[in-house]
Amino acid sequence: MSSDLLPASYRHLEPWVDRWALASQAERETTRRASTGAQLKAFYDALVGEGDGIVAHLNALPLDQLPAPEQRLLYLMLSLAEVAPHVELYRGDPRVPFSFEEERFIAEHGAAPGFNGDLYALPNRPA
Amino acid sequence: MNKPVASRWAQQFPQLGTDPVPVDALLSAEYFQREKEKLFKRTWLKLARVEELPQSGSWKLKPLPIWDSSIILVRGEDGQIRGFHNTCSHRGNRVIWAEDGHGKDRRFSCHFHGWTYNLKGELVHVPQEEEFFDSFCKPDNGLAPVAVEVWEGFIFAHLDPQPAVSLKDYLGEAATRLEGFPYGQMTAVYAYRTVLNCNWKIAQDAFSEAYHVTTIHAGSFPEGFSAKLYEVQLFGPHRTSAVYMDDKGPTPTPVAALSHRLGTTSIAKRGTRVALPPGVNPTRSPNFAFELSVMFPNFLVHIMDGLYFTHQFHPLSVDQTLWEGIQYFPPPQNAGERFSQEYGQVLQRNAWLEDTATMEATHAALKSGAKKVMHLQDQEVLLRHHYQAVDEYVNS
Numbered sequence: 447m448s449s450d451l452l453p454a455s456y457r458h459l460e461p462w463v464d465r466w467a468l469a470s471q472a473e474r475e476t477t478r479r480a481s482t483g484a485q486l487k488a489f490y491d492a493l494v495g496e497g498d499g500i501v502a503h504l505n506a507l508p509l510d511q512l513p514a515p516e517q518r519l520l521y522l523m524l525s526l527a528e529v530a531p532h533v534e535l536y537r538g539d540p541r542v543p544f545s546f547e548e549e550r551f552i553a554e555h556g557a558a559p560g561f562n563g564d565l566y567a568l569p570n571r572p573a
Numbered sequence: 574m575n576k577p578v579a580s581r582w583a584q585q586f587p588q589l590g591t592d593p594v595p596v597d598a599l600l601s602a603e604y605f606q607r608e609k610e611k612l613f614k615r616t617w618l619k620l621a622r623v624e625e626l627p628q629s630g631s632w633k634l635k636p637l638p639i640w641d642s643s644i645i646l647v648r649g650e651d652g653q654i655r656g657f658h659n660t661c662s663h664r665g666n667r668v669i670w671a672e673d674g675h676g677k678d679r680r681f682s683c684h685f686h687g688w689t690y691n692l693k694g695e696l697v698h699v700p701q702e703e704e705f706f707d708s709f710c711k712p713d714n715g716l717a718p719v720a721v722e723v724w725e726g727f728i729f730a731h732l733d734p735q736p737a738v739s740l741k742d743y744l745g746e747a748a749t750r751l752e753g754f755p756y757g758q759m760t761a762v763y764a765y766r767t768v769l770n771c772n773w774k775i776a777q778d779a780f781s782e783a784y785h786v787t788t789i790h791a792g793s794f795p796e797g798f799s800a801k802l803y804e805v806q807l808f809g810p811h812r813t814s815a816v817y818m819d820d821k822g823p824t825p826t827p828v829a830a831l832s833h834r835l836g837t838t839s840i841a842k843r844g845t846r847v848a849l850p851p852g853v854n855p856t857r858s859p860n861f862a863f864e865l866s867v868m869f870p871n872f873l874v875h876i877m878d879g880l881y882f883t884h885q886f887h888p889l890s891v892d893q894t895l896w897e898g899i900q901y902f903p904p905p906q907n908a909g910e911r912f913s914q915e916y917g918q919v920l921q922r923n924a925w926l927e928d929t930a931t932m933e934a935t936h937a938a939l940k941s942g943a944k945k946v947m948h949l950q951d952q953e954v955l956l957r958h959h960y961q962a963v964d965e966y967v968n969s
């Protein structure tokens with residue numbers, strides 16, 4: 447396994463990279479739905495205490511020029527944003543309880559043609 | 574300061590009455606036909622944002638089933654945005670087939686026989702022009718225009734190319750009171766859409782009151798929001814109100830707290846509200862959540878400190894609606910702001926999944942005919958006003 451998947455001080459989070467360092471919201475959403483409550487909780491527990499430190503590390507760098515290890519670290523944080531409501535608010539339910547069919551919600555920012563994983567590459571694509 | 578004191582809207586707006594509202598307007602195909610002809614084809618409708626057409630030659634196709642048409646919005650060489658029906662002047666073929674793009678050589682060419690139009694919609698080239706007859710006059714055969722006007726970067730169109738009322742006069746005070754908000758700076762866009770198997774008013778109603786918050790949003794917003802509306806104002810067919818947080822809310826969860834520390838990007842965050850026009854949250858209460866403004870008939874604008882979001886409900890038929898929910902943020906300056914936006918945005922998306930959960934079931938259940946009316950309470954005043962405004966157009 448490559449030893450520089452994540453910045454040196456965050457190597458201990460490398461086991462989470464494969465599943466959760468995902469570039470688009472659509473991928474993060476799909477992975478969250480495909481997880482069990484226990485899997486979501488384990489990922490959440492690994493990240494939640496590190497949030498302030500990770501952000502301090504990333505904020506020292508320009509957002510649009512993050513080196514690959516830092517970019518993966520940011521993707522992990524975005525997955526934390528995706529997963530957190532399910533752990534903190536929905537009692538571990540991997541879906542939003544009492545909701546519309548999520549699969550029928552089309553996210554334009556995640557599904558636009560030419561979408562390269564960067565939500566901000568297509569800043570002006572409202573429906 | 575805390576939020577304003579709740580009002581009794583029925584006393585303030587006696588013209589709305591207090592009777593139950595007949596559900597026929599949600600189910601009748603005949604009523605829908607009249608909505609289409611007498612309302613949607615006779616009012617200004619929001620179609621897009623100016624940022625969608627960044628430069629001269631940029632165009633976007635906006636399907637508008639309620640007009641039985643698709644509208645080409647295009648920015649001309651003079652910078653002006655124009656709108657045209659996507660219908661060729663020769664034998665009526667579609668001129669444009671893609672969703673968006675850039676006018677090739679600043680022209681549009683029909684694939685059928687090659688008739689070509691410039692960015693102003695003028696017909697500039699007809700192959701074998703000499704074979705046509707005296708009855709054909711090239712300058713009279715540009716693309717058919719619709720009226721297009723822009724308010725605060727929102728592009729509206731009117732089916733009548735020479736509408737009797739300008740957009741500014743149509744929106745009136747409902748629009749002027751929302752002016753000055755930095756809409757144009759909020760170019761980080763998250764847009765969702767889905768087709769809902771329900772009448773457009775059922776969908777729109779669910780975003781027009783706060784009564785449902787404690788039940789529907791028990792998951793995503795378990796506490797914190799007041800279930801009442803504040804500062805309700807009616808402007809002709811348009812209306813506005815404000816949503817506030819309760820004086821005492823829950824302690825934010827760890828990730829919500831982190832997100833709130835890093836940016837002003839969640840509707841559940843309290844704080845000083847500074848970037849708002851003076852008429853919105855006039856007391857600058859830290860409990861202000863967002864403004865709920867309805868530009869009649871089908872466009873909702875919600876402004877708050879740090880972001881805004883919109884809803885639009887496009888009727889497809891009496892029992893089908895295309896819904897679009899869009900969140901607009903300033904581009905994040907660093908990873909912390911990026912994270913904060915993602916959290917606020919995801920929670921809002923989840924709340925919208927909760928909002929849309931009951932709509933199809935409501936429509937299907939009402940079709941049974943078991944209930945002839947719905948009983949609206951005082952805090953559902955915006956719905957009452959909406960049904961009355963629709964009715965006035967439909968019966969005009």
Ligand code: FES
Pocket residue numbers: 661662663664665666683684685686687688
């Ligand atoms: S229909 Fe367009 S050129 Fe003939």
Ligand SMILES: [Fe+2]
Pocket residue numbers: 779780785786789790924928
């Ligand atoms: Fe809601």
